[in-house]
Amino acid sequence: MKEHAVHKVVHIRPLDDAVGHEESADCLCGPVGENVYARATTQVFGMIYRHHALRPCHSWEASAEM
Ligand SMILES: [Zn+2]
Numbered sequence: 531m532k533e534h535a536v537h538k539v540v541h542i543r544p545l546d547d548a549v550g551h552e553e554s555a556d557c558l559c560g561p562v563g564e565n566v567y568a569r570a571t572t573q574v575f576g577m578i579y580r581h582h583a584l585r586p587c588h589s590w591e592a593s594a595e596m
Pocket residue numbers: 543550551552557558559560561581582
């Protein structure tokens with residue numbers, strides 16, 4: 531079992547970019563992960579990866595990593 535298995539990981543990706551984006555921290559655009567903290571505690575709740583569009587995109591999707 532992974533140490534951070536309970537954490538949710540969400541990827542915010544452009545859908546109409548010139549290239550496809552993986553739901554992975556290893557995506558070619560080099561997404562930067564941000565810790566998300568639960569409001570009531572200081573515990574890390576999950577991670578959000580914001581992907582970098584290669585061109586201006588209007589369609590974005592937030593999806594949870596499996
Ligand atoms: Zn990406």
